[in-house]
Amino acid sequence: MGDIMRPVPFEELLTRIVDEYQNHRSIFGIPEQQFYSQSSPHKVSVFGETCATPIGPAAGPHTQLAQNIITSWLTGGRFIELKTVQILDRLELEKPCIDAEDECFNTEWSTEFTLLKAWDEYLKAWFILHLLEEILPLTPVKDGKSFIFNMSVGYNLEGIKQPPMQQFIDNMMNAGSQPKFAQYRDTLTRWLRQHRPENAALVNRIPAKLVQGVTLSTMHGCPPDEIEAICRYMLEEKQLNTFVKLNPTLLGFKRVREILDTCGFGYIGLNEASFDHDLKIDQALEMLKRLMTLAKSKNLGFGVKLTNTLGTVNNKGALPGDEMYMSGRALFPLSINVAALLSREFDGKLPISYSGGASQLNIRDIFETGIRPITMATDLLKPGGYLRLSECMRELEQADGWQMTQVDVKRLNALAEKAVSMEYTQKHWKPDDRIDVGEKLPLTDCYVAPCVSACAIKQDIPEYIRLMGEQRYVDALELIYQRNALPAITGHICDHQCQYNCTRLDYDSALNIRELKKIALEKGWDEYQRRWHKPAGSGTQHPVAVIGAGPAGLAAGYFLARAGYSVTLFEREANAGGVVRNIIPQFRIPGELIQQDIDFVVSHGVNIVYGCDPHLTVEKLQQQGYRYVLIGTGTDKNSGVKLQGDNPNVRKSLSFLREYNRGDNLQLGKHVAIIGAGNTAMDCARAALRVPGVEQATVIYRRSQQEMPAWREEYEEAVHDGVTFRFLNNPERFDADGTLTVRVMALGDVDEKGRRRPVETAETCTLQVDTLITAIGEQQDGDALAAMGIPLDANGWPEVNADGETRKAGVFLIGDVQRGPSSIVSAIGNARRATDTILARENIRSHHGDKHWNNVDPAEVYRRKGAIVVANVGKDDRDAFVAQEAARCLECNYVCSKCVDVCPNRANVSIAVPGFENRYQTLHLDAYCNECGNCAQFCPWQGKPYKDKITVFSLPQDFSNSSNPGFLVEGNRVHIRQNEQTWLLTLDDHGEFNQIPPQLDAMCRIISHVHRHHHYLLGAVEV
Secondary structure (H helix, E strand, O other), rough: OOOOOOOOOOOHHHHHHHHHHHHHEEEEEEEEEOOOOOOOOOOOOOOOEOOOEEEEOOOOOOHHHHHHHHHHHHHOOOEEEEEOOOOOOOOOOOOOHHHHHHHHEEOOOOOOOOOOHHHHHHHHHHHHHHHHHHOOOOOOOOOOOOOEEEEEEEOOOHHHOOOHHHHHHHHHHHOOOHHHHHHHHHHHHHHHHHOOHHHOHHHHHHHOOOOOEEEEEOOOOOOHHHHHHHHHHHOOOOOOOHHHHHHEEOHHHHHHHHHHHHOOOOOEEEOHHHHHHOOOOHHHHHHHHHHHHHHHHHHOEEEEEOOOOOOEEOOOOOOOOOOEEEEOOOHHHHHHHHHHHHHOOOOOOEOOOOOOOOOOOOOOHHHHHOOEEEEOOOHOOOOOOHHHHHHHHHHHHHHOOOOOOOOOOOHHHHHHEEEEEEHHOOHHHHOOOOOOOEOOOOOOOOOOHHHHHOOOOOOOHHHHHEEEEEEOOOHHHHHHHHHOHHHHHHHHHHOOOHHHHHHHOOOOOOHHHHHHHHHHHHHHHHHHHOOOOEEEEEEOOOOEEOOOOOOOHHHHHHHHHHHOOEEEEEEOOOOOOOHHHOOOOOOOOOHHHHHHHHHHHHHOOOOOEOOOOOOOOOHHHOOOOEEEEEEEEOEEEEOOOOEEOOOOOOOEEEHHHHHHHHHOOOOOOOOEEEOOOOOOHHHHHHHHHOOOOOOEEEEEEEHHHHOOOOOOOHHHHHHHHEEEEEEEEEEEEOOOOOEEEEEEEEEEEEEOOOOOOEEEEEEEEEEOOOOOEEEOOOEHHHHHHHHHOOOOOOOOOOEOOOOOOEEEOEEEEEHHHHHOOOOOOHHHHHHHHHHHHHHOOOOOOOOOOOOOOOOOHHHHHHHHHHHOOOOOOOOOOHHHHHHHHHHOOOOOOOOOOOHHOOOOOOOOEEEEEEOOOOOEEEEEEEHOOOOHHHHHHOOOEOOOHHHHHHHEEHHHHHOOOOOOOOOEEEEOOEEEOOOOOEEEEEEEEOOOOOOOHHHHHHHHHHHHHHHOHHHHHHHHOOO
16 A cells, blocks of 8 residues: 555566557557667667667666566666665655656655565566567667666665675576576466467576676765775676766865856755765775776776765755755756766776766767766656657767767866756756646546646637647637637737646746737638628627626627627727726737727627716616626726825826826836836836836835746846846835835745745835836725625625626626736636626527537657657747647647656556546556655646545555555455445446446446456556
């Protein structure tokens, strides 16, 4: 149960592999199309052993179980660095132990199996890889095998010399006399004679010698004499080619701190004392010289493995304990600089095995310096998982230097220098956005596109991107219009929460979804107009009144008119568009595009009455025959800010922006300060800089940049325009002479919104300002709403339900006036919820989303899942840009399986089950799981797949000791747990249940399907 991994017996592994491959053309969930097949004759030599590819999994989670090793081989790994073992083989490790959100942290560092079980897993994998090489000729093999097993041991000589460790090492060096070797050989012989008699001779070619080399892993702080003694022991006593793993601390505390800070990882805490305890560079150089001389005298290979993880202070709180070990892209500039440092001293003649933050984006550069082999762990813990190995090999297929026999020092020095400044190693390369659907992880049907979930109108984003990729722009635009009333406007000023929740963020960068929507409109508009016909029967339903022709009002009119309603918009201004037309500066969106959306809404039969009675009330409209009244008057009330002092040059944001848009002759002086840090503040600052005479605009915000509510894009545009910012400053006084006094603030505890509260300090400072603009306190005008006849609560706020309906039946608040300032797309979504409520009440079918396109090929999506694809085509080349972005889309509402990708043990599986909303359902295999927590890190839902998904149990005691929903099959009896209740049901001979409680219908359909089509998932495991 839980974090206890149950190894799969050898014969069951064979059954699982063969059955899955024959029935589903996959092995451990890797589709056959994604098996790495090497057509080139390239190969490398590691201390005399031939390796068809120079890459593979590092000693870690991807080499702990037999199935992990097999999956690594299937995806291109041929140098298999086995999980480190030590004499302490019964450790109790706290979980979770992996946090791979960006740079990776872990708190476990040794195999979780006993020495005997670890050896057994490696032996199973050894036999099966030889079998797969025979029956799946993915790699050209002329003599012997194409892969290398590299043993990894630690952590001190005394432990290594203990009998259990000696037995492990000796068995790895020669397993021929061991009963398990004979057992697996006989089992494989029987299997081959039964299924592949033409390959029966294979068994005699499987050598008993699993390893010829070892990588010595030493604990942080291991004394130099101890490290050298272990290396000498391996060379002299065991006659093994030896790599010794060294730590990034060789660079020294000052240099490590400098590199991390330069790359933006200043928040990673280091303990300087730990550097004092580690091996120093001068000690390392002398030791390595002696060991190289010794190895040469023994006719053996010796080199270094670079590098170990970096011990850091556990200040993140995601993992247990006080210390955690860092790897991943933040480690790359450290490890490659250690490599350069050592290579300079040894003139490139010191062999280097590498594993410090290698990924698709840097592996070719590493390889072309002459470094090999290159192993990976962190990158494989991210979405795409093992498939990232294949992508790395595709990079290396095009690389130079396959024949290199030593390190190119000049090239390595250049890479080490580049690594500190290259874009990939900078913290900002990966945004801080956390993909979050915002809801509990469901038991079934969990495939979801987070971009759609985050969108206020639930736009069919993957579908319209796919259509655009097929150059079906009109169809894409039609799909957009089903949910989006104002695509021209939102193509420019949407808050694009979709992009902040794009699964591509786990790989490289979000799709530019907003720009794609803009292109769909550009390329599809003319033809769409020709095809479009006004809905039959338009205007035949009960008339509806909408007060306010801003984004919410226009959207409401559009959705209702499509459904056949006669809609009249009452607008007090002389134009429609509301805040978009009159408040948002025109340098953010051209006026003709605003008009395009307005005209399209009107073309549906929506009538707009301009300059309407400003004292219009709900009662008056109802007396005129309007059954429904929707109010979308926005938030044009600004409470401003209370300041001491007597300077009159204080303006409110909305009135200032209105005057700016009208082209009024504004006299602001040279220096304008803006209080607040929302989008309106960014608009005010950028607009102020465009007013004649203004030389400086300064945004003043009482919190830090991290807490500012403005969209990142708006902040970046303001910075680009020259706006300056003063964070953690709170204005207190504005005197007539232009002196603005601000209180310096500090961040305190977290508030109810998750932001740290600003706390006053004793410090103040002053600046000279000509005009002050307040961009805070925008809210609904309660008095105006009350005058319309809208009921208010005791605090003067309107009372509405989730759909925006007030206590007056048929009267709705839509847009910002309902709950305060928000985005344009939120206003559209808000209007749609209200109109959907009206349509449902009138029993009228909505015209939203009545056409779908669903022609996704899962194999095509899988081809993208392992690839980092940095966007390099600019939006100016429209067709190429669309093709690039469409190819980057992972269509995760159809093929998600991130929890499957990131599990090194393949403990999560995704299988196609008929009759569900999602084609694929996710199951969790209890026996394979050690609760490392990695799947929970990347699941877009708020949940833990290893706890919340339907769990397949293999042993009665594991079922009994778990609280997971799931099932245990014992013959024809099935134990089921769901919602903390248990049932015992019976299967017939066809795998069907005789009786099913209604609440177990979904669970039982999945169980029956597994029993009939994926029975290998129910196989035995070792206790």
